[in-house]
Amino acid sequence: MAVKGTDIVKKLPESGKKNCKECGFPTCFAFAMKLASGGATLDKCPYLAPNVKEELEDALAPAIKLVTIGPDGNALQVGNEEVIYRHEKTYFHPTGVALLISDKEDDAKVDQKIAKIKDLQFDVVGLTLKADLLALQYESGDKAKFEALVKKVCQNWDGGLVIISDDLDVLFSARDICADRKPLLYPITKDNIEKAIPRIKERPTPLGVRASSVEELVPLTTRLKEEKLDELVLDPGSSNLMEVIRDQTFIRRSAIKQSFRPLGYPTIGFPCYIAKDGLKEVLTAAAMVIKYTSIVVLSDFEEYTLRPLLTLRLNIYTDPRMPLSVEEKLYEVGEPDKNAPVLITTNWALTYFIVSAEVESSKVPSFLLVKDAEGLGVLTAWAAGKFTGDSIAPFVKRSGVEDKTNTRTLVIPGKVARIKGELEDALPGWEIVVGPREASEIPGFLPGFAAKLKS
Amino acid sequence: MDYKAPVESYSGSVREVTIGQGSKAVKIGGESKLAYNFFDEGSIPNPPRFALEVRDTEPDNWAPWVLEPYKDVVSDPVKWAQKCVEYGAEMVCLRLASTDPVGKDASPKEAAEAVKKVADAVSVPLIVYGSGDDKKDAEVLPEVAATCSGQNLLLGPALKENYEVIAKAAQEHGHTVIAQTPLDINLMKELNIKLSKTFPPERVVIDPLSSGLGYGMEYSFTIMERTKHTGVMFKDAMTQMPIIADLAEECWKTKEAKASKEQGILWESMTALSLLLAGANIVVLRHPETLGLVREILKQE
Numbered sequence: 116m117a118v119k120g121t122d123i124v125k126k127l128p129e130s131g132k133k134n135c136k137e138c139g140f141p142t143c144f145a146f147a148m149k150l151a152s153g154g155a156t157l158d159k160c161p162y163l164a165p166n167v168k169e170e171l172e173d174a175l176a177p178a179i180k181l182v183t184i185g186p187d188g189n190a191l192q193v194g195n196e197e198v199i200y201r202h203e204k205t206y207f208h209p210t211g212v213a214l215l216i217s218d219k220e221d222d223a224k225v226d227q228k229i230a231k232i233k234d235l236q237f238d239v240v241g242l243t244l245k246a247d248l249l250a251l252q253y254e255s256g257d258k259a260k261f262e263a264l265v266k267k268v269c270q271n272w273d274g275g276l277v278i279i280s281d282d283l284d285v286l287f288s289a290r291d292i293c294a295d296r297k298p299l300l301y302p303i304t305k306d307n308i309e310k311a312i313p314r315i316k317e318r319p320t321p322l323g324v325r326a327s328s329v330e331e332l333v334p335l336t337t338r339l340k341e342e343k344l345d346e347l348v349l350d351p352g353s354s355n356l357m358e359v360i361r362d363q364t365f366i367r368r369s370a371i372k373q374s375f376r377p378l379g380y381p382t383i384g385f386p387c388y389i390a391k392d393g394l395k396e397v398l399t400a401a402a403m404v405i406k407y408t409s410i411v412v413l414s415d416f417e418e419y420t421l422r423p424l425l426t427l428r429l430n431i432y433t434d435p436r437m438p439l440s441v442e443e444k445l446y447e448v449g450e451p452d453k454n455a456p457v458l459i460t461t462n463w464a465l466t467y468f469i470v471s472a473e474v475e476s477s478k479v480p481s482f483l484l485v486k487d488a489e490g491l492g493v494l495t496a497w498a499a500g501k502f503t504g505d506s507i508a509p510f511v512k513r514s515g516v517e518d519k520t521n522t523r524t525l526v527i528p529g530k531v532a533r534i535k536g537e538l539e540d541a542l543p544g545w546e547i548v549v550g551p552r553e554a555s556e557i558p559g560f561l562p563g564f565a566a567k568l569k570s
Numbered sequence: 571m572d573y574k575a576p577v578e579s580y581s582g583s584v585r586e587v588t589i590g591q592g593s594k595a596v597k598i599g600g601e602s603k604l605a606y607n608f609f610d611e612g613s614i615p616n617p618p619r620f621a622l623e624v625r626d627t628e629p630d631n632w633a634p635w636v637l638e639p640y641k642d643v644v645s646d647p648v649k650w651a652q653k654c655v656e657y658g659a660e661m662v663c664l665r666l667a668s669t670d671p672v673g674k675d676a677s678p679k680e681a682a683e684a685v686k687k688v689a690d691a692v693s694v695p696l697i698v699y700g701s702g703d704d705k706k707d708a709e710v711l712p713e714v715a716a717t718c719s720g721q722n723l724l725l726g727p728a729l730k731e732n733y734e735v736i737a738k739a740a741q742e743h744g745h746t747v748i749a750q751t752p753l754d755i756n757l758m759k760e761l762n763i764k765l766s767k768t769f770p771p772e773r774v775v776i777d778p779l780s781s782g783l784g785y786g787m788e789y790s791f792t793i794m795e796r797t798k799h800t801g802v803m804f805k806d807a808m809t810q811m812p813i814i815a816d817l818a819e820e821c822w823k824t825k826e827a828k829a830s831k832e833q834g835i836l837w838e839s840m841t842a843l844s845l846l847l848a849g850a851n852i853v854v855l856r857h858p859e860t861l862g863l864v865r866e867i868l869k870q871e
Binding site: 200239357369402406465494 | 575
């Protein structure tokens with residue numbers, strides 16, 4: 116719930132009646148309205164008392180603080196979300212995926228995990244999916260051993276870190292090794308907070324705050340905020356998935372709907388502590404991605420667990436207002452000649468990538484017309500009236516395909532077989548052929564079809 | 571500022587729909603809050619139900635690891651369905667692949683007799699999906715309805731092209747209908763409005779289409795979430811039907827699911843988990859291990 120301009124104006128000099136214009140706006144009221152919509156900043160007003168300025172800054176801050184973890188250029192940003200459900204707008208900062216390394220694990224295992232986070236990357240629809248953070252956990256009881264682990268990881272990995280230690284002395288000595296990377300220090304609790312505060316202030320970095328319930332987080336974040344420490348990530352201590360759903364939902368609702376500042380921070384979840392085996396652990400992480408968690412820590416992952424998790428994250432964090440789409444135009448797959456087949460589909464990125472991959476694997480050089488359907492798949496585009504005879508015909512004409520090939524046979528997706536007649540009417544001189552319903556059937560269809568075209 | 575747990579309450583609820591007859595009857599829907607929001611006010615009288623899929627013809631193109639659990643029974647839909655019940659399915663979903671006009675094009679009568687055998691042989695309610703060809707389904711599904719009269723099958727898909735004849739047969743013979751529309755909440759409401767003119771809305775289950783993980787799953791997720799919102803939060807009567815997420819085929823046809831057993835099971839499990847969190851009341855799965863995993867992970871202690 117954003118603060119209103121009408122509330123801001125009352126806080127401005129002389130209750131908003133000074134109207135000195137020094138901010139560049141004609142009245143205090145106009146300035147206040149701009150502040151509320153994010154179009155102006157408070158420093159434009161030279162007459163604000165420091166306490167009022169602070170109060171307004173707080174009121175104008177995003178409902179959920181943006182927190183940056185990791186070195187410049189390779190940092191993870193989490194938080195700054197504006198909605199509860201993705202269809203209300205979109206989610207902005209995808210859940211960070213962290214891989215846990217304990218200092219009890221042997222060298223070979225540590226090397227393997229460092230290699231894993233670097234190597235396991237997946238290219239999907241023009242994007243690269245990968246995990247984001249390494250989480251280093253102090254368990255051995257041997258401070259030197261943990262410090263050695265932190266150093267080793269810093270030498271071999273240039274991304275962000277989470278440092279996990281219940282021993283404050285170890286926590287801060289590890290921080291001192293890698294403070295320039297802005298690691299997330301975890302956990303700050305009600306038992307260590309007062310001892311921790313002076314040490315944190317030596318070299319402030321983001322903090323993971325842990326309590327045994329959502330409610331118990333409130334005094335901790337309030338206390339840290341008093342010390343101007345507000346790069347915080349919340350752990351409400353949920354011990355199973357149902358508690359995760361409850362706690363994460365309560366934190367998100369409090370921040371967004373009630374503008375409750377003490378909970379206006381991103382969150383962290385630990386599938387590695389909640390779930391018992393690999394598949395359940397990654398499914399727990401998946402549920403956390405859906406249910407508002409900003410960072411998930413996994414005890415380990417393999418290609419077959421990480422790929423589905425990162426794909427899910429991509430799906431959930433795709434902007435529903437702007438489906439991933441490709442440019443409307445005539446694409447050439449291979450080097451099509453004057454008699455090559457011509458196929459048409461819609462411009463949803465996924466549709467385009469699947470169809471062009473299948474055309475490619477059928478080894479028949481072809482022309483692929485990709486029609487702008489506002490990023491919808493074939494059937495949905497048809498249902499929405501964006502992939503119909505009347506709209507396809509002018510596109511075929513202006514695409515220039517008629518200059519590139521003598522072929523006058525157009526293959527349409529089997530799912531829209533029903534547009535064959537209307538398209539023939541709208542596109543005189545062309546024969547319309549109904550192709551396969553599924554892209555996966557293209558390699559079975561295309562070679563025979565191309566041979567027929569040539570004869 | 572004091573913290574007060576932001577518990578919410580809702581004004582609407584999802585219709586409770588019964589599938590199956592007598593001792594086989596199972597209720598779905600009926601919830602007066604959003605899925606898994608056990609901490610809010612309202613109730614969720616019926617948990618989501620897990621169905622496993624059976625085909626009336628031997629599947630081709632299935633990855634070996636999803637064929638494996640059924641390898642001795644794939645040529646016999648009755649035994650296959652019984653196997654699903656052994657694996658813990660609360661419903662069986664029989665897909666009439668044989669009737670596809672582009673395939674074997676089996677006659678309505680043949681298909682209906684096969685359905686009857688399966689329906690009589692299992693102890694759980696039966697979901698029946700036609701081939702999806704609107705003209706053929708308009709012949710097949712009424713025949714199935716008549717042959718299995720009184721068994722209260724969940725029959726579909728009823729599309730805007732053929733809902734009248736399917737609904738009429740379901741009405742006459744006491745079945746429940748799946749109303750299917752392609753990923754669009756307005757088309758969904760339109761079909762439900764047309765259907766409810768002659769057919770009781772408390773015997774309708776909606777299928778907004780389920781896409782697989784990585785292949786448009788977010789569309790299905792959001793349509794389901796929005797359907798529950800408009801129904802439960804805003805009391806829109808035409809979105810208050812329970813939802814079926816028919817996701818198995820969409821997951822298992824992907825190259826990711828065909829790459830390895832573990833990845834295939836996770837592909838199906840993550841899709842199912844997502845759609846259940848979005849509010850699906852029935853999920854149709856293929857691999858028994860998916861069923862075990864997803865049920866376990868969403869268990870409410």
